[in-house]
Amino acid sequence: MPSFPITRPRRLRRTEALRRLVRETHLVPGQLVLPLFVRAGTGVRQPVDAMPGVDQTSVDELLRDAERAARAGVGGVLLFGIPDHKDETGSSAWDDAGPVQQAVRALKRDVPDLVVITDVCLCEYTDHGHCGVLVDGDVDNDATLELLAREALSHARAGADIIAPSDMMDGRVAAIRRALDEDRLTHVPILSYAAKYASVFYGPFREAAESTPRVGDRRGYQMDPANADEALREVRLDLDEGADAVMVKPAGPYLDIIARVKREVTCPLAAYQVSGEFAMIKAVAERGWLDGERAMMESLLAIRRAGADIIITYFAIDAADRLGR
Ligand code: PBG
Numbered sequence: 001m002p003s004f005p006i007t008r009p010r011r012l013r014r015t016e017a018l019r020r021l022v023r024e025t026h027l028v029p030g031q032l033v034l035p036l037f038v039r040a041g042t043g044v045r046q047p048v049d050a051m052p053g054v055d056q057t058s059v060d061e062l063l064r065d066a067e068r069a070a071r072a073g074v075g076g077v078l079l080f081g082i083p084d085h086k087d088e089t090g091s092s093a094w095d096d097a098g099p100v101q102q103a104v105r106a107l108k109r110d111v112p113d114l115v116v117i118t119d120v121c122l123c124e125y126t127d128h129g130h131c132g133v134l135v136d137g138d139v140d141n142d143a144t145l146e147l148l149a150r151e152a153l154s155h156a157r158a159g160a161d162i163i164a165p166s167d168m169m170d171g172r173v174a175a176i177r178r179a180l181d182e183d184r185l186t187h188v189p190i191l192s193y194a195a196k197y198a199s200v201f202y203g204p205f206r207e208a209a210e211s212t213p214r215v216g217d218r219r220g221y222q223m224d225p226a227n228a229d230e231a232l233r234e235v236r237l238d239l240d241e242g243a244d245a246v247m248v249k250p251a252g253p254y255l256d257i258i259a260r261v262k263r264e265v266t267c268p269l270a271a272y273q274v275s276g277e278f279a280m281i282k283a284v285a286e287r288g289w290l291d292g293e294r295a296m297m298e299s300l301l302a303i304r305r306a307g308a309d310i311i312i313t314y315f316a317i318d319a320a321d322r323l324g325r
Helices: 009-013 016-021 059-072 099-110 141-158 172-182 200-209 229-240 252-264 275-286 292-306 316-324
Strands: 032-039 045-047 055-057 076-082 115-120 162-165 191-196 245-249 269-273 310-313
Touching: 009 016, 032 059, 032 099, 032 115, 032 316, 055 059, 059 099, 059 316, 076 099, 076 200, 099 115, 099 141, 115 141, 141 162, 141 172, 162 172, 191 229, 191 252, 200 275, 229 245, 229 252, 245 252, 252 269, 252 292, 269 292, 275 292, 292 310, 292 316, 310 316
Parallel strands: 032 055, 032 076, 032 310, 076 115, 115 162, 162 191, 191 245, 245 269, 269 310
Antiparallel strands: 045 055
């Protein structure tokens, strides 16, 4: 390539029309997914402190949010349940009448075009707040697998379009795949949270999902933020076990991981812009220290440019609205 003054990259940046013509990365509303927090009752809408604009809702209110999302062109929703009852094993997780199961049925009936993804994990359902069952104070991997499979089965029977395990137990994709297939739910895909890091950026979510561990932390099962090679190993293992798509989480602070995973896999790649990433942008915009809408769009564009096909984000409706303008 000839150098300056023959080559002048600014020539193609001169007008918005030129910039649009040569743009490499595009955000599409249909590939955004909105997380929703569902609990029992009717007419419930309880704001989450550290996540302005995000509420815990009952199923009837959830349907309104889902309809808004669908109108904006958002591709799907990701459901988290907040049960009335928590216990040692998280048994509400596979209650066929639980909030998530009811929400799935209502969504498939009333908003059929939205893809309904359910988060499969025990942390919202256990009284100790860990993502699996405790044996001698430690999360027991193999004992947890069967419970996760039960939860996944219950979601799939309710009509979930995609099952998304976020617990980070070893072997859970295989266990869930087997359970689904034995129940003739061979058509239900698994999106595994393959590379999920033990991140401080989940802070606001734990308030939203009421899932903070009572003792200890999640570093014994979620990944060390210092590791990148290990993310590829996790992804390969999950794909070998039958995952149909994989996820990297969080997204913004882990763009290098998204880019590396994207180079390695041929399946769809999702990235989760988590609660803390959302809260940071909201907080700084609230102070007037930067333009919140532009920060939202740039952060999402960066995640997409790094290689994510699907982006899970609390900004899904706002971003889709903005893209449609
Ligand atoms: C459940 C789960 C968490 C998130 C998604 N699924 C919390 C955690 O692992 O502690 C975080 C999502 C967010 O921060 O937005 N295991």
